[in-house]
Amino acid sequence: MGSRARRSRLLIVLGVLAASALANPGAAAPPTVPAALPYQGLLLDALGQPRTGNVDLTIRIYDALLGGTLVYKQTLSAVALASGVFTVQLGPSGDANDTPVNPLTTSLATALAGDAGPSLPARFLEVTVGTDGPLTRTQILTSAYALRASSAATADSATTAQTATTAQNASNVGGIDAGFVQQLWHNFNADGGGPPNDDPREGLADVDGDGLANFIDPDNDNDGVPDVQEIADGTDINLVSPRITGVTPNSAFFTDTLNVTVQGSGFLPGLTVQFGSQTPTATNVTTNSFQVQVGPQSSGAVNVAVANSNGEHWAKPQAFNFIDSISDGVPLGVNQTTLVAKPGTTIVALGGLKTYGVGSSAEAQFSLGSRDPNGQIAVAFAPNGAVAGLRCRDLGTTCTVEILVDSNGDKNLEDETGIPIETLSTPLNPSIISAKLAADPSGHWVAGYVRRDAAQPEVVVAHDLNGDGDFADPNELVTVVSGLGGLGVTGIVATALAVDSAGHVAYVYPTNTGPALRVAWDRNGDGDFADTIGGNPELSTLASVPTPTCIGATFDGSDRLAVVYGANSVTTLARDLNGDGDFADPGESVVIAGSSTACDVAFKPGQPLAVIHNAGGNIHLLLDKNGDGDFADAGEDLSGFNQTGAGESRLALNGVNRAVIAVQGFLLIAPTN
Numbered sequence: 023m024g025s026r027a028r029r030s031r032l033l034i035v036l037g038v039l040a041a042s043a044l045a046n047p048g049a050a051a052p053p054t055v056p057a058a059l060p061y062q063g064l065l066l067d068a069l070g071q072p073r074t075g076n077v078d079l080t081i082r083i084y085d086a087l088l089g090g091t092l093v094y095k096q097t098l099s100a101v102a103l104a105s106g107v108f109t110v111q112l113g114p115s116g117d118a119n120d121t122p123v124n125p126l127t128t129s130l131a132t133a134l135a136g137d138a139g140p141s142l143p144a145r146f147l148e149v150t151v152g153t154d155g156p157l158t159r160t161q162i163l164t165s166a167y168a169l170r171a172s173s174a175a176t177a178d179s180a181t182t183a184q185t186a187t188t189a190q191n192a193s194n195v196g197g198i199d200a201g202f203v204q205q206l207w208h209n210f211n212a213d214g215g216g217p218p219n220d221d222p223r224e225g226l227a228d229v230d231g232d233g234l235a236n237f238i239d240p241d242n243d244n245d246g247v248p249d250v251q252e253i254a255d256g257t258d259i260n261l262v263s264p265r266i267t268g269v270t271p272n273s274a275f276f277t278d279t280l281n282v283t284v285q286g287s288g289f290l291p292g293l294t295v296q297f298g299s300q301t302p303t304a305t306n307v308t309t310n311s312f313q314v315q316v317g318p319q320s321s322g323a324v325n326v327a328v329a330n331s332n333g334e335h336w337a338k339p340q341a342f343n344f345i346d347s348i349s350d351g352v353p354l355g356v357n358q359t360t361l362v363a364k365p366g367t368t369i370v371a372l373g374g375l376k377t378y379g380v381g382s383s384a385e386a387q388f389s390l391g392s393r394d395p396n397g398q399i400a401v402a403f404a405p406n407g408a409v410a411g412l413r414c415r416d417l418g419t420t421c422t423v424e425i426l427v428d429s430n431g432d433k434n435l436e437d438e439t440g441i442p443i444e445t446l447s448t449p450l451n452p453s454i455i456s457a458k459l460a461a462d463p464s465g466h467w468v469a470g471y472v473r474r475d476a477a478q479p480e481v482v483v484a485h486d487l488n489g490d491g492d493f494a495d496p497n498e499l500v501t502v503v504s505g506l507g508g509l510g511v512t513g514i515v516a517t518a519l520a521v522d523s524a525g526h527v528a529y530v531y532p533t534n535t536g537p538a539l540r541v542a543w544d545r546n547g548d549g550d551f552a553d554t555i556g557g558n559p560e561l562s563t564l565a566s567v568p569t570p571t572c573i574g575a576t577f578d579g580s581d582r583l584a585v586v587y588g589a590n591s592v593t594t595l596a597r598d599l600n601g602d603g604d605f606a607d608p609g610e611s612v613v614i615a616g617s618s619t620a621c622d623v624a625f626k627p628g629q630p631l632a633v634i635h636n637a638g639g640n641i642h643l644l645l646d647k648n649g650d651g652d653f654a655d656a657g658e659d660l661s662g663f664n665q666t667g668a669g670e671s672r673l674a675l676n677g678v679n680r681a682v683i684a685v686q687g688f689l690l691i692a693p694t695n
Contacts, residue, residue, distance in 0.1 A: 057131045058113035064106045064212075065151065072106025072214050080150040081112060082120070083133055087146050087159055094133030095120040105214040105240045134162070212238040215250030217259070229260045236260070245288050247336075257334050264288040264328045266338040275368065275691040276321040276344040277680075284326065285311050292331040297342065298324030318693075321346040346690065360400040360458060361672035361684045364407060365626075368676060368691055371409045372684050373401035380409050380433045390435050393421035394453030394474070396514055404428075405465035411435045412459040412469050420447040423454055423484075425467050441467070443484045443493045446475035455479075455510060456531070458519035464489060470519040470529040478505035481517075483529050483542065487549050497549030502542040502561065507534025509569065518575035520583065528583050530564070530575045538563045539570055539587055545603055558603035564596055565589070565611070574622030574673065578631050586633050588618040593635045595623065597651065614644065614653060620671035620685070629694045632681050634673045641671060641685055643692050660692055 061081070065073040079101050083094040096116035101108050113130030120126060127133055134145055146159040212219055213236075224237040230244035240248050245262040247255070257263045266286040274280040284295070287310055295304050295314055302314035321344050327337035360373040372379045378401050380386045390399045392413035400412040408428045414421035424440030446452030452475035460468045466486040473480045481502040484493045493499045509515045509532060518530040528543040541564045542551045551560045567589035574586045584597045585605075593615040596605040605611055615637035623633045633644040633653065643660040644653040653659060672684040675694065683690040 057129075058111055059130070060109065061112050062107065062109045063149065065103060065108065066106055073103050074106070076100040076102055077108070078152050079108070079110065081110075081116075082148045082150070082156070083162070084146045084148060084159060085144070087161070090146070092120060092123045092126065093145070094130060095126055096130075104234050104238060105212070107212070107234075107238050213240040213249065215240055215248060216253050217249070223259050255336060257336070261332060261334050262288045263334045264290070264293065264330050264336050266326055266328060266336060266341065269326055269338070269341045272341065273343040273345055274317050276346050277318050277691060277693040278368075279315060279317045281313060281315050282342070283311055283313050284328070286328075286336075288330070288334070289328065290330040290332070294329050296325070296327040296329075296337075298326075298344070304328075316342070317344065319344045359670055359672050359684055360402070361674045361682065362402050363674040363676040363680070363682045364403050365677040368680055368682060370674065370682050370684075370689065371401040371403060372672075372689070373399050373411065375399070378409075378411060378435075386433045388434050388436070390426075391416055392454070392457075393417075394451055394455075396455055396512075397421075397453040398455050398457045398471075398514065400457035400459040400469070400471075402459040402461060405461055409433055409435070410459065410461075410467075412457050412471070414446060414452070414454045415440060417445075419449070420445055421452050421454075422446075423469075423471070423473075425459065425469065441491060443469060444499060446473060448475040450475060450477070455514045456517040458517060458529075460519055460521050462521045462525040462527075463523055464525060466525070468519065468521055468527055470517060470527075472506070472510045472515060472517065472531070473501075474510065476504065479510035480504045481506070481529065481531050481542065483527060483544075483549075483551070485527055485544075485549055500550060502529065502531075502551055503533070503540070505535070506532070507537065509534050516570055516573040518573045518585065520575040520577050522577040522581040522583075524581065526581075528575060528577075530573055530585055530587075532569050532573070534569065536563070536566055537568050539565045539567055539573070539585075539589070541583070541585070543583065543603065556602050560603075562604065564605055565594070571617075571619045572621040572635075572670075574624070574633075576623050576625045576631075578625050579627060584623050584625070584631060586614075586621045586623040586635070588621050588635070591617040593618040593621055593637055595633060595651075599651075609651070612651065615642065622671060622673035624673045624675045624681070626675040626677040628677060629675050629679070629681075632673060632675060632694060634671055634683055636671060636685075641683060641690065643673075643681055643683065645681075645694055 067073050079098040081096045082092055084090040084092055094116050096112055098110050101110055115128045116130060118125055118128055145162045147162050148156045148159045150156040217223060219237045226235045228235055229242045232239065232244060236242045242249055242259045243262050247263045247265055249259040252259045252263055264286060265288055266284055268285040270283045289307055289309055289312055291307050293304055293307060295302055297314060297316045298319050300316055300319060302316055304312040304314055306313045323340035323343045325337050325339050326341040327335065329335035361370060363370050369381060375398060376392055377389055378399060390411050390413055392399050393416040397414055402410050404410050404427050410425060410427045412425055414423045422445045423443040426435040426438040426440050428435055429438060454471040454473055456472045458470040462468055466489045469484040471482055473482045483502055484499045486493055487498050488495055506515065515532055520528045524547060526544050526547050528541060530541050532539050542561050544551055545555045545560055546553055553560050564585060571588040576584055578584055582598045582601055584595065586593065586595045592613045594611060595614050596611045598605055599610050600607055614633065615635045618635040618637045620636040621634060625631050631646040635642055640661065645658050646653055647658055648655055670686065674682045676682065679693055679695045681692045681694050
């Protein structure tokens with residue numbers, strides 16, 4: 023059939039009444055009319071593409087090409103289409119009526135009687151698809167009854183022969199000119215894709231047993247990969263191909279080794295895997311998944327490929343990404359951001375101005391209000407691993423400095439009850455800036471900040487020395503100094519907080535008086551910063567320099583205070599190597615780089631002392647692997663990040679093997695071993 027439906031714009035391009043065995047056919051007598059006939063067709067949509075899904079068909083048989091009398095009707099519901107092809111059986115019984123024609127014979131044989139020879143009345147078949155209008159009628163011809171030609175090698179019209187195995191010179195097939203049939207076979211691909219109908223891989227076989235011959239089955243092996251795609255992939259259309267649908271997780275830092283699960287279908291034991299530049303061994307192989315261990319590997323997206331032992335293969339382009347940086351989403355800049363790494367992991371807590379992030383990529387983003395446009399927050403991890411924050415809760419004309427701990431594990435601090443440190447209540451827009459937060463080795467909270475509730479900002483250290491959960495005991499809330507020589511009145515100043523293994527606190531801050539970089543270091547642990555130990559005071563000047571562009575502080579493995587700062591066009595690392603409380607002895611002050619606007623220093627037991635700076639524009643990570651303090655030995659200067667550290671950068675170590683760097687817009691992960 024080759025007509026267009028009036029409403030659905032469907033095309034039916036092929037209709038064949040297939041061969042059916044007849045009882046006792048005679049050479050001269052008209053054939054017995056069959057009680058049932060197979061019927062097959064191909065439905066195309068208005069764009070010429072095979073239809074899919076199920077359709078309702080109504081078959082009517084008339085005694086004329088146009089008009090005439092309806093002699094038979096059969097309704098067929100939910101007929102399945104395979105690449106547009108449907109196969110149904112007409113008869114032996116049809117519908118009893120079709121308004122306004124009533125009644126009808128329900129016998130197909132009776133309806134077709136008289137159509138067994140050219141001298142008898144003809145019958146015409148009409149197909150209606152769903153609620154669309156009927157397609158053009160096609161005459162039902164004698165050949166449709168499959169008159170079992172048995173011996174004709176050459177048959178123009180095989181009406182009496184018992185079998186016909188080859189009819190090389192047939193002029194028509196089913197009343198259709200043989201040339202049309204040949205053109206359809208050679209030029210129309212029955213399964214809607216490659217290969218051609220007569221390709222040796224196609225034919226009448228049914229590899230997957232779904233009832234469709236290969237040449238009309240678009241997926242011969244039923245592996246979910248269409249034949250045309252398998253041909254493009256260079257795989258066998260009659261063998262199940264492996265297919266990768268997902269990789270979990272789908273990224274890792276390029277320095278890490280990671281266990282990865284590959285999901286998909288068609289995986290067979292003994293398969294091989296290509297993961298970027300690596301060929302890891304697959305374990306726990308099932309039909310739908312397997313595991314591999316990958317990394318470290320050069321940064322970038324890589325293809326993941328799998329090959330079964332039978333040669334079938336497949337690749338998923340750029341399915342995994344080895345990354346050297348990730349967007350953190352926390353605004354940095356000049357906010358003196360705080361960064362901490364959860365021990366043993368690359369999970370971090372990163373704090374900015376009224377914003378913080380938590381997670382392996384700081385992906386959980388939250389706001390944490392703190393009074394004043396420049397009212398800053400700080401973040402840290404509690405000893406139990408919960409994230410904590412420091413802020414000055416806005417209460418209108420006052421604010422309460424408090425520590426919030428994520429007790430319910432939702433990473434959101436705004437819903438927590440704070441641990442109060444003090445309330446600021448002067449009319450000078452009270453707030454805190456340059457906030458820092460840490461826990462001492464006993465798990466007691468330590469906070470350092472610049473208080474703004476007086477004419478001059480005040481440097482404050484709060485330490486819950488006895489661990490009773492408040493800051494009301496002697497020396498637990500100490501004003502280190504009043505006035506920074508004008509610093510901090512309207513903007514933010516750089517400060518740094520460090521706690522040693524005995525719980526002694528150091529807070530480093532600048533002042534315009536001098537100018538100088540000052541250190542408040544509670545060396546005897548009584549919390550007051552007012553004593554003189556070994557001839558050196560607990561409150562001292564580290565260096566007489568202009569306001570530093572960056573500051574970082576930590577204690578090393580020998581509890582020696584290390585401070586990095588940028589000033590006078592250089593970046594300097596000061597270390598109290600002999601433990602006397604000053605930085606005035608030989609080798610205790612070393613220039614490590616040129617001018618930096620971003621710098622920090624960090625230490626965790628089991629890892630080398632680490633320093634970052636952005637002298638020259640890009641971030642540098644320095645690791646004192648041999649402990650000589652010069653960062654000049656092989657492998658001690660890692661400068662391959664190619665990330666600009668503009669404005670502010672922070673550094674944290676995870677206590678195992680990783681350094682985490684927060685730089686504007688990114689988190690960078692690097693090995694320290």
